[in-house]
Structures are given as structure tokens and as C-alpha cells.
Amino acid sequence: MSASSTPVLAAPNSTTEAERSQPVIAVRDVFKIYQMGTMEVRALRGVDLDVWPSEMLAIMGPSGSGKSTLMNIIGCLDVPTSGFYALDGVDVGGLNDDQLAEIRCHKLGFVFQNFNLLPRTSALANVELPLIYAGTSGRKRHDRAAEVLDLVGLGDRLDHKPNELSGGQQQRVAIARALVNRPALILADEPTGNLDTQTGIEIMELFQRLNQEQGIIIIFVTHDPETAEYCNRIVHIRDGLIEADVATN
Amino acid sequence: MKFIESIRIAMRALAANKLRSVLTMLGIIIGVGAVIALMSIGRGVEKFVTDRFTSLGSNLLFVVPGQLEAGHPGTGGRINPLTLEDMEVLGDRSQNPDVRAVSAEFFTDATISREGKDMQATVSAVTPSFSNVRNWPTVIGDFFTQEDFDERARVVTLGQDVYTELFEPDEHPVGQTVRINNMAFQVIGVMEERGGGPGGNEDASVFIPLTTAQDRLFKRKTVSGGYQVSVIYVSVMDSDRIQETQDEIAATLRARRGISYLDDDDFSIISQNDIISVFGEILGALTLFLGAIAGISLLVGGIGIMNIMLVSVTERTREIGLRKAVGAKRRDVLLQFLIEAVTLAVFGGIIGIILGIIGAKAVSNISDSFSAVVGVDAVLISLFFSMAVGLFFGIYPAVRASRLNPIDALRYE
Numbered sequence: 001m002s003a004s005s006t007p008v009l010a011a012p013n014s015t016t017e018a019e020r021s022q023p024v025i026a027v028r029d030v031f032k033i034y035q036m037g038t039m040e041v042r043a044l045r046g047v048d049l050d051v052w053p054s055e056m057l058a059i060m061g062p063s064g065s066g067k068s069t070l071m072n073i074i075g076c077l078d079v080p081t082s083g084f085y086a087l088d089g090v091d092v093g094g095l096n097d098d099q100l101a102e103i104r105c106h107k108l109g110f111v112f113q114n115f116n117l118l119p120r121t122s123a124l125a126n127v128e129l130p131l132i133y134a135g136t137s138g139r140k141r142h143d144r145a146a147e148v149l150d151l152v153g154l155g156d157r158l159d160h161k162p163n164e165l166s167g168g169q170q171q172r173v174a175i176a177r178a179l180v181n182r183p184a185l186i187l188a189d190e191p192t193g194n195l196d197t198q199t200g201i202e203i204m205e206l207f208q209r210l211n212q213e214q215g216i217i218i219i220f221v222t223h224d225p226e227t228a229e230y231c232n233r234i235v236h237i238r239d240g241l242i243e244a245d246v247a248t249n
Numbered sequence: 250m251k252f253i254e255s256i257r258i259a260m261r262a263l264a265a266n267k268l269r270s271v272l273t274m275l276g277i278i279i280g281v282g283a284v285i286a287l288m289s290i291g292r293g294v295e296k297f298v299t300d301r302f303t304s305l306g307s308n309l310l311f312v313v314p315g316q317l318e319a320g321h322p323g324t325g326g327r328i329n330p331l332t333l334e335d336m337e338v339l340g341d342r343s344q345n346p347d348v349r350a351v352s353a354e355f356f357t358d359a360t361i362s363r364e365g366k367d368m369q370a371t372v373s374a375v376t377p378s379f380s381n382v383r384n385w386p387t388v389i390g391d392f393f394t395q396e397d398f399d400e401r402a403r404v405v406t407l408g409q410d411v412y413t414e415l416f417e418p419d420e421h422p423v424g425q426t427v428r429i430n431n432m433a434f435q436v437i438g439v440m441e442e443r444g445g446g447p448g449g450n451e452d453a454s455v456f457i458p459l460t461t462a463q464d465r466l467f468k469r470k471t472v473s474g475g476y477q478v479s480v481i482y483v484s485v486m487d488s489d490r491i492q493e494t495q496d497e498i499a500a501t502l503r504a505r506r507g508i509s510y511l512d513d514d515d516f517s518i519i520s521q522n523d524i525i526s527v528f529g530e531i532l533g534a535l536t537l538f539l540g541a542i543a544g545i546s547l548l549v550g551g552i553g554i555m556n557i558m559l560v561s562v563t564e565r566t567r568e569i570g571l572r573k574a575v576g577a578k579r580r581d582v583l584l585q586f587l588i589e590a591v592t593l594a595v596f597g598g599i600i601g602i603i604l605g606i607i608g609a610k611a612v613s614n615i616s617d618s619f620s621a622v623v624g625v626d627a628v629l630i631s632l633f634f635s636m637a638v639g640l641f642f643g644i645y646p647a648v649r650a651s652r653l654n655p656i657d658a659l660r661y662e
Binding site for chain 2: 120
């Protein structure tokens with residue numbers, strides 16, 4: 001397995017020009033076609049997308065536009081029907097389930113709308129989960145999980161179970177879990193969808209801070225324009241095609 | 250390392266649903282518990298019986314009249330009794346060089362009484378060699394002698410139960426008089442305690458000379474005037490030559506009783522090994538029966554485990570999706586659910602073993618004649634089978650969990 005455990009982006013200023021010349025995500029002419037009975041559903045119809053280090057972007061589009069399909073492919077949960085996708089220089093195309101799992105483990109972090117924390121399990125244990133599958137054990141695992149929880153501002157809540165935490169705190173745990181294996185990028189699917197406005201703002205500010213301080217690429221899949229406001233790039237997708245790709249401030 | 254991690258995850262999942270886990274284990278608990286309890290009791294009984302027979306005196310052969318083995322028609326109802334003369338011929342070393350000593354016994358029931366107390370007991374009319382041949386000494390006084398036998402003396406040696414029934418604990422019995430069917434006998438000794446034996450509880454017996462019994466007490470002589478006996482005991486010289494001795498005395502008896510070479514024996518010779526092996530066959534059948542019960546209950550328990558694991562996989566679809574999203578491979582998920590199933594089964598097995606041992610001990614506490622023997626092999630086999638059941642019935646749910654597509658699993662409501 002070629003997945004390296006070294007952080008792709010430990011800090012923004014550590015990226016050299018050579019690395020900068022290569023996109024972390026390279027999607028070329030990707031098609032995704034589902035067979036629904038006799039019907040053929042063309043969810044993606046030739047998508048091209050490059051994402052460069054330190055970017056924070058939103059993929060926006062109405063329901064059924066194909067944005068979830070694109071996110072699944074970028075997140076290595078699914079493979080394209082045709083086309084090319086390389087993540088951090090690794091061609092994902094020919095990989096089997098276990099190799100994809102390995103990539104997800106080391107290079108990707110997921111944040112979901114409904115947090116998806118393990119119930120009856122402490123914040124620390126939830127954050128340790130990706131470390132278990134990465135093969136980190138014992139003291140090292142505990143320390144790393146605690147360190148990341150501290151980073152998201154939950155250093156004093158290590159032993160709290162999800163039902164003892166507020167929605168915002170639960171999402172912070174989920175973000176810590178996404179961060180813990182030092183991924184190249186974090187994929188966040190409507191991360192503020194289940195939160196009140198104020199908490200949503202706090203979470204977006206946390207993402208922004210992580211992006212700026214750690215240089216982690218963050219990709220939001222959302223149809224919330226307020227989320228998009230925090231991004232420096234917005235990709236609009238419609239009917240399986242990229243409709244617009246605009247840089248913002 | 251990941252393996253230990255998987256065990257920890259499985260334990261946590263089971264602990265989260267304690268009641269359900271225990272109910273799921275119930276089938277295994279009951280099956281294993283029943284088997285351990287019954288096996289331990291069976292072993293205890295076997296040991297008890299074997300010890301009993303061994304304590305009868307080593308290298309003992311029993312000769313009884315009639316043909317005991319099934320499938321021999323024509324002897325029923327016309328049993329030609331054995332006599333004291335038969336015993337004497339068997340004891341003749343010039344004819345039967347492998348015979349060390351012989352004795353004979355005739356049983357009758359009678360009323361034993363003393364100073365207003367009375368009880369029913371077996372009267373064992375025997376020869377003086379009985380105590381020696383049966384390897385059964387007296388604890389107080391003596392057994393009767395050849396002289397007593399020849400003189401048809403009215404002397405008696407009491408079995409333990411008769412002694413404790415008729416005498417006070419501090420009373421010295423030797424020289425006292427007891428009445429057997431109203432005939433006065435002088436007590437000369439008390440036998441050691443024996444417990445149950447081949448003919449029931451021999452402690453509830455009294456021992457008198459065969460001559461006294463059949464000339465004075467009961468008129469039970471044969472038509473030709475011989476002393477009739479119920480069983481002849483033959484003590485064998487060399488334990489490696491039991492079979493040869495058996496053949497030897499069979500030939501002697503056939504010749505003496507004038508049996509044509511065409512006819513079957515009209516007597517049976519039984520060795521301790523025969524009795525123990527018959528008992529072993531019974532126990533073997535019982536073990537097979539227990540095995541069947543165990544198999545069925547383990548099967549039922551296993552189906553219960555599979556059922557609950559399938560429910561668990563469905564309930565935890567999102568969890569499985571999440572684990573896969575953060576990097577769990579198929580093998581990791583498979584292992585997690587398999588270990589849960591095996592842990593359920595093995596825990597059930599362990600609880601079953603503990604309950605089974607407690608049950609067996611409880612039963613052997615109620616009965617004071619034997620004590621349960623818990624075999625290490627039975628425990629290990631039970632554990633092994635529990636584990637095998639967990640593996641067998643856990644594999645399908647685990648495979649299903651491991652094949653879940655993470656996208657669908659994460660979206661599952």
C-alpha cells in the first residue's frame with residue numbers, strides 16, 4: 001500500500017513549489033452511471049475537478065444534482081464508472097474495497113450532518129476509532145486522540161459520552177475524529193445542518209481555523225449559502241456536470 | 250494487536266446490551282450446564298461403583314446358578330442349584346491350580362430381634378473363608394471358624410447397620426444374644442462398614458455358618474441332601490490369569506455336574522471386569538444420550554446466537570458504515586462480529602460449566618453415598634464446543650456485516 005502516514009500538509013509553509021504544482025485531488029472526465037432496473041441513471045457526466053493544497057471549497061447544487069455522488073467518489077467510498085481520479089498522487093481507479101478502506105483511513109476525514117458518533121462510547125474512544133484501524137495502539141493512540149480533542153476545544157470532555165454533549169460539542173468530536181489520522185482533506189456533508197445558527201457559526205470558524213492553521217483541505221457538500229461564505233472557492237454542480245467554479249474571498 | 254482490539258470492541262458491544270446477551274446465552278448455558286452436571290454425576294456414580302467392586306476383594310469371580318446371558322432359552326424355571334460340594338470341588342487346587350480360595354453364600358430374609366427391638370435383615374449363610382475371600386474384615390470380635398462351621402454353632406457376626414440398629418453406641422456386642430427367626434445366636438463380631446454392594450446393601454446382613462442355617466434354621470437343602478448356595482466366590486491367584494481361571498473352573502463344574510459337551514453351562518461365571526464393563530456399557534449409552542441432549546441444546550443456542558447477531562448487524566448498520574468510512578476493512582468488521590458471537594457462546598459455556606458444577610455438587614451433597622467427579626476433559630470439551638458453535642453460527646451474520654456497502658450503511662435509517 002502506497003498510502004504514506006506522513007502528514008501531507010503539516011503546516012502551510014511546509015509545502016514546496018513542487019508539491020504545489022500537483023493537485024491533491026485530480027478528477028478527470030469522471031462518469032458515474034447507476035443501473036436502476038432497466039433505467040440508467042447518469043449521476044455524473046464527465047466531471048473535471050482539481051483541488052489544491054490549503055483550499056477550502058464548497059460543492060453546491062440542488063438535490064439529485066450529483067454532488068453526493070461526487071463526494072462519495074472523492075471520499076473513496078465509491079469508484080467512478082469511467083474516468084480518472086487520483087488522490088494525493090494515488091490512482092484510486094483500480095483499488096479494491098480494502099485498499100480504498102486503507103486510503104480512507106490515512107488520507108481522508110469525514111464529518112456528517114448527524115455526527116455519526118458511536119453511542120455509549122466516550123469522546124476519546126470515538127476519536128480513537130480511526131487510529132485503531134490505522135494500527136496505532138496504547139499510549140500513542142490515547143495521547144493523539146486527546147491532543148486532537150484539545151485542538152477542537154474539548155480537552156476537558158474526554159470521557160463524556162455523546163448523549164452528555166451538546167450538538168456543537170458532538171460535531172467537534174466528529175471533527176476531531178476526522179482529523180486524528182492527519183488526513184490530506186476533510187469531507188464535510190452539511191456539517192451545520194443539525195445545529196442552531198450560533199453553533200453553526202462556531203463550527204464553521206473551527207473549520208476555518210483548521211484550514212488556515214493546519215493547511216488541511218476542507219470540502220463542504222452543502223446547499224446552505226452561509227456555509228459557502230466561509231469558503232474561498234465554490235463549485236456549483238447541476239445534472240451531473242460542473243456548472244460553475246468560482247473563487248471567492 | 251488488532252485482534253485484542255476486536256475483543257475489546259466486542260465485549261463493549263455485549264456489555265451495552267446485558268439482558269439481551271444473557272438471554273441469548275441461555276440456550277448454551279442450559280445445554281452446557283446440563284451436560285456438565287450429568288457427566289459429573291455419572292462419573293461420580295461410576296467411580297463409586299468401581300470402588301465398590303474393587304473393594305469386594307481383588308481378583309474375585311462369582312459363580313451363580315443358571316445362564317445369565319440373554320439368548321439362551323430352556324434354562325428359565327429349571328435352575329439346577331449350586332451346592333457346597335460344587336464349591337469344594339472348585340477349591341481343590343489339584344484340579345484348579347489357579348484358584349487361591351473359595352467361599353459360598355446363601356441368602357434368606359429373616360427377622361432379627363433383641364430386647365424388644367427387631368428388624369428385617371438378610372441372613373447370609375456362608376463358609377468360614379467368606380471374610381477372607383471377600384476381603385471384608387471385622388471391626389469388633391471375629392468371624393466364625395471352621396470349628397463353628399463343622400459344629401453348626403449358633404454364632405453370628407453382625408453387619409454394621411444391624412449392629413447400630415440393635416445396640417446402643419457404647420454397648421459391647423460380643424457375647425450378647427440376638428434372635429434370628431426366634432432362634433438364639435451368640436454375637437461373636439461386627440463387620441466393617443461396606444456400603445452398597447452387588448446384592449444391595451450388605452451392611453443390613455448378619456453372617457452365620459451355612460451348616461447352621463440349613464440344618465437348624467431353614468430347611469433348604471437340595472433333594473440329594475447337599476447344602477444349597479446362592480453364589481460361590483472364587484478368589485484367583487494371579488490377576489493376569491482371570492480368563493484362564495474362568496475356563497478352568499467352568500470345565501471343572503461342567504464335569505462335576507455332568508453337562509454334555511452339546512449343552513450350555515447351567516451356571517454363570519462373572520468376573521468383576523464383566524460387571525464393571527456392563528456398567529460401563531450402561532454409562533456409555535447414558536453418555537451418548539447426554540451427548541445428544543447437548544448437541545440439540547447447543548444447536549438451539551447457536552441458532553439463538555445467529556438470530557441475535559443478525560438483528561445486531563441490522564441495528565448497527567450505521568455503526569458498520571461509519572467504521573468502514575474511517576478505515577475499517579472487511580476483515581476488521583468480520584472479526585468484530587465473529588468475536589462477538591464467539592464471546593457470547595464461550596461466556597454462555599463458562600456460565601453453564603459453573604452452574605453445572607454447582608448442580609452436580611448439590612446433588613452429591615444430597616446423596617451421601619457418592620460424590621460428583623468434575624472431569625477436566627468434560628470442561629475442556631464443553632468450552633471447545635461452545636466456541637465452535639459461536640464460530641459456526643456467527644460466521645454468516647459477520648460476513649453479512651463485512652459486505653455492507655459503506656454509502657448505503659451510512660444512509661441507513
